[in-house]
Amino acid sequence: MTDAALPARDGASVWRRRALIAVPYLWLLVLFLAPFFIVLKISLSDTVIAQPPYEPVLDLANGWQGVKDWWAGLDLENYGLLFEDEIYWRSYLSSLKIAAISTFLALLIAYPMAYGMARAPKSLRPTLLMAVILPFWTSLLIRVYAWIGILNPEGLLNQLLLGVGLISEPLYIMNTETAVYIGIVYSYLPFMVLPLYSSLEKLDDTLLEAAADLGSPPWKSFWQITFPLSLPGVIAGCFLVFIPAVGEFVIPDLLGGSETLMIGKTLYNEFFLNRDWPVSSALAVLLLLVLVVPIALYNNIQARELEAAK
Amino acid sequence: MTRGLSPFNIVSLTFGFAFLYLPIVLLVIYSFNDSQLVTVWGGFSTRWYVSLFHNQQLLEAAWVTIRVGVVSATLATVLGTLAALTLVRMGRFRGRTLFSGMVYAPLVMPEVITGLSMLLLFVAIGLDRGFVTLTLAHITFSMCFVAVVVQSRLLSFDRSLEEAALDLGCTPARTFFVITLPIIAPAIVSGWMLAFTLSIDDLVISQFTTGPGATTLPMRIYSSVRLGVKPEINAICSILIAIVTTGVIIASIATKRAEAERLKAERAAAAGR
Numbered sequence: 001m002t003d004a005a006l007p008a009r010d011g012a013s014v015w016r017r018r019a020l021i022a023v024p025y026l027w028l029l030v031l032f033l034a035p036f037f038i039v040l041k042i043s044l045s046d047t048v049i050a051q052p053p054y055e056p057v058l059d060l061a062n063g064w065q066g067v068k069d070w071w072a073g074l075d076l077e078n079y080g081l082l083f084e085d086e087i088y089w090r091s092y093l094s095s096l097k098i099a100a101i102s103t104f105l106a107l108l109i110a111y112p113m114a115y116g117m118a119r120a121p122k123s124l125r126p127t128l129l130m131a132v133i134l135p136f137w138t139s140l141l142i143r144v145y146a147w148i149g150i151l152n153p154e155g156l157l158n159q160l161l162l163g164v165g166l167i168s169e170p171l172y173i174m175n176t177e178t179a180v181y182i183g184i185v186y187s188y189l190p191f192m193v194l195p196l197y198s199s200l201e202k203l204d205d206t207l208l209e210a211a212a213d214l215g216s217p218p219w220k221s222f223w224q225i226t227f228p229l230s231l232p233g234v235i236a237g238c239f240l241v242f243i244p245a246v247g248e249f250v251i252p253d254l255l256g257g258s259e260t261l262m263i264g265k266t267l268y269n270e271f272f273l274n275r276d277w278p279v280s281s282a283l284a285v286l287l288l289l290v291l292v293v294p295i296a297l298y299n300n301i302q303a304r305e306l307e308a309a310k
Numbered sequence: 311m312t313r314g315l316s317p318f319n320i321v322s323l324t325f326g327f328a329f330l331y332l333p334i335v336l337l338v339i340y341s342f343n344d345s346q347l348v349t350v351w352g353g354f355s356t357r358w359y360v361s362l363f364h365n366q367q368l369l370e371a372a373w374v375t376i377r378v379g380v381v382s383a384t385l386a387t388v389l390g391t392l393a394a395l396t397l398v399r400m401g402r403f404r405g406r407t408l409f410s411g412m413v414y415a416p417l418v419m420p421e422v423i424t425g426l427s428m429l430l431l432f433v434a435i436g437l438d439r440g441f442v443t444l445t446l447a448h449i450t451f452s453m454c455f456v457a458v459v460v461q462s463r464l465l466s467f468d469r470s471l472e473e474a475a476l477d478l479g480c481t482p483a484r485t486f487f488v489i490t491l492p493i494i495a496p497a498i499v500s501g502w503m504l505a506f507t508l509s510i511d512d513l514v515i516s517q518f519t520t521g522p523g524a525t526t527l528p529m530r531i532y533s534s535v536r537l538g539v540k541p542e543i544n545a546i547c548s549i550l551i552a553i554v555t556t557g558v559i560i561a562s563i564a565t566k567r568a569e570a571e572r573l574k575a576e577r578a579a580a581a582g583r
Contacts, residue, residue, distance in 0.1 A: 013482060021400055021409075024393035024453070028412040031450040035427030038434050052433050109329065112322030119319055128323070130562060135330050137554045139511035141528050142547040145535050146333035149340060149544075156336060189330060240418065247420020249514050254535060264422045271426060272517070281430070284423045291420070299414045303407075 036288070043281035044074035054278050078282035088283065091266040092290065098177065098252075098262060099245035102184035106192045106241050107234065109185065114196035114233070115226075118203070129197070136190040144183050144254050151179050151255070175257030183251040184241075191240040199233030200226070232301075239298040243291055263287050334551060341544035358545035368530055368546060375510050375527040378441065382448035383506035389449065390456025390501055391494075397457065398464040416454040424451060425518030432519065439521025447519040448509045455508060456501035463497030496565050503561055507554060 045054040056073030058066065082088040117128045135143065150156045151174040158170040173179050203226060211221040249264035256262070263283065271280040315323075341359075345352025362368060393413055400406075416424065428450065432443045471493070475485040491498075513528040520526070527546070534543055 016483075017400065020392060021396050021403060024389050024396055024457075025405070025409055027389055027450070027453070028393075028409070031428065031431065031446060032412055032416060032424075035431040038430045039423075039427045042430055109326060112318070113326035116315065116319035116323040116326075119315055120323075121314075126566075130558075131327060132330070134555065134558060135334065137507050137558050138334065138551055139513075139528060139547075139554075141511070141513050141531060141535070142337070142550060143333065145531070145543065145547060146337040148535070150333060150336065186329065186333070189326075193326075243418040244420060247422055249420075249422050250532075264420055267422045267426070268514075268517075277430070280426060284426050287420065288423060295415060295418055298418060299411055302414050303410055 039281045039284050041074070042278055043078055043285050044076065045278045045281075046073070046075075046077065047276050047278050052277070053275060078278050079286075081279065082282055082286060087261065088266065091261040091263045092286065094261045095246050095248075095263040096290070098180060098184070098260075099242050099248075102181050102188070102245050103192075103238050103242045105181060106185045106189055107238065110189055110192035110196055110237065111234075114193050114200050117193075117197050118200035125201075129194075132190050132193045132197075140187055141250055143187055144251055147179070147183055147186065147255060148174065151182070174255065175260075177256065177260050179255040180252050180260055180262075183255045184245050184248060187251060188241040188245060192237040195236035195240065196230060196233040199230045203229055236298075236301060239294055239301070243294050243298065246291060247287055337544055338548045338551065341541065341548040343541060343544075346541065358541045359549075361542060362545055362549075365542070368527070371525050371527045371530040374441070374524055378445050378448060378524075378526065379506045379509040382445045382452060382509045383502050385445075386449045386453040386505040386509075387456050387498060387502045390453040390505070391460050391498055393453060393457035394460035394464055397461055413454050413457050416451045417458065419451075421512075421514035422518075425515040428515070429518040439519065439524075441524045444516060444520045444524050444526070447515050448505075448512065451512075451515060452505035452508045455504050456498075459501040459504060460494060460497045463494045467493050496568055500561060500565070503557060507557075510550075 042054055045056065047053060048055045056070045058070045062069070113132075117125060117132075120128055148155070152158070153170045153172055153174065155174070157173070158167075161167045162170065173182075207225050207229075208221050211225055212218070216224070247264045248262060249268050252260050252262040252265045253268070256265075264287075267280050267283045267287070270276050270283060340351075342354050342356065343351055344355035344357065393409075397410060397413065425447070428443075428447045429439070432439060432446075437443055472485055472489050475489050476482065480488070510526075511528060512526075513532055516526050516529060517532075520529070527550075531543060531546065534540060
């Protein structure tokens with residue numbers, strides 16, 4: 001037990017320990033966890049044109065009667081709307097589809113990259129690792145913006161392809177679902193490469209040598225040894241791409257067209273354009289319910305790794 | 311894995327890195343384009359950089375962004391370090407699972423949810439939206455990234471140094487400042503830089519939690535990007551890319567040097583024994 005090295009010698013150190021835990025704990029409790037309950041509450045309220053734009057508002061000045069009135073005013077109406085109105089449930093389904101396909105495409109590009117990095121000479125690896133991390137430090141907005149100049153009908157990609165003579169008509173990739181796939185794969189590629197690399201780098205060469213000595217062809221060794229051993233990296237990478245991609249807003253907003261429905265964009269527009277706080281809260285609650293299983297699984301993996309490292 | 315690179319490995323690395331870097335490189339090149347039409351090359355020019363410095367709105371937004379970035383990164387570093395110490399050093403306590411959940415969840419939480427929920431909190435407690443709410447929101451999501459960075463450093467270091475100090479009669483508080491803090495300092499510095507970068511890059515959470523008078527650079531960039539690609543935007547993006555790239559490279563060189571120094575000192579100490 002790590003605690004043993006710092007035994008609680010006296011009352012003062014016990015209090016110091018508690019205070020140390022309390023500061024970050026309370027911060028996250030108030031600014032991260034409590035807001036979710038407020039979202040839940042507002043998702044049960046009704047939209048009104050007022051400030052704040054929802055009712056009922058809890059009025060403690062009226063005492064117990066105020067609490068009762070407030071409770072009676074809450075209902076599931078907004079959730080009913082989410083199931084009735086096509087645009088909402090289609091946004092959910094299409095977000096899940098786009099995120100799943102992008103995750104798979106990212107894995108297809110990232111795996112050979114991570115594999116190459118793990119096989120590179122040891123002296124070269126820190127540089128390659130740095131090169132993967134560097135784009136992650138650059139703003140997502142800027143990286144997505146860079147693609148607009150490339151994918152536009154009169155953009156650089158079309159200029160190149162028309163110039164070479166591969167196509168005679170400009171390709172209309174901008175404002176389509178294809179552009180969204182490109183944007184997500186591009187933006188989240190480092191998240192896929194890094195966990196893959198760290199699991200491939202640890203791989204023991206002697207296993208592959210033994211397989212080769214016993215006559216296993218390289219592709220068979222790959223599927224029977226390398227890939228299964230890299231599975232923790234594959235799983236971590238897929239979670240790291242899939243979860244944020246489902247709720248992505250900037251990419252579908254800037255690269256996707258009006259027919260590309262994604263839940264992050266629908267929520268954002270519901271809030272900023274329609275000013276409908278209760279419906280956007282209901283959308284957020286359902287999005288969280290969709291993601292709670294992958295997030296919990298991911299947290300579990302993180303916690304287990306932390307325990308293993310101790 | 312230490313076997314050499316096959317042609318297939320070289321091709322996949324080249325393709326992968328070209329995919330990662332080509333869009334950014336093209337963006338920077340076209341920021342020096344004289345033509346008003348962003349995709350037609352009209353000769354080399356720095357005029358878009360010059361016109362940036364006459365754009366009052368952008369300059370104001372940049373100033374807000376830097377202030378929020380510095381304040382939020384500093385507080386996030388303190389809170390994130392405390393969170394990392396709590397996770398690694400405090401052993402079991404009631405509510406530990408909830409705590410680690412709250413530290414890891416913001417890392418993958420969709421920004422629209424974080425942004426909306428924090429805004430609704432600020433409205434519920436009657437806090438006027440602006441610089442303060444923006445900073446509070448940035449501290450909250452970036453402290454978790456700091457916690458993860460510092461935590462990995464805390465996990466990898468030799469506890470015997472601390473134990474020795476305690477055995478020699480050093481108080482726990484003094485041990486922390488004399489032994490622990492210098493050892494985890496590189497992680498704290500990179501945590502601060504990560505928090506600062508996350509803060510100056512953030513768009514979605516800022517859109518939700520800001521108010522009048524606190525418009526950040528990404529918000530300004532976003533509203534003009536929606537109207538189309540502009541050479542001036544290429545220029546401001548190139549400046550941001552240059553700042554971040556230089557910062558990251560300097561930090562990594564400094565960390566590597568510090569690590570080498572430490573190894574040398576350790577070896578010298580071992581030889582002296």
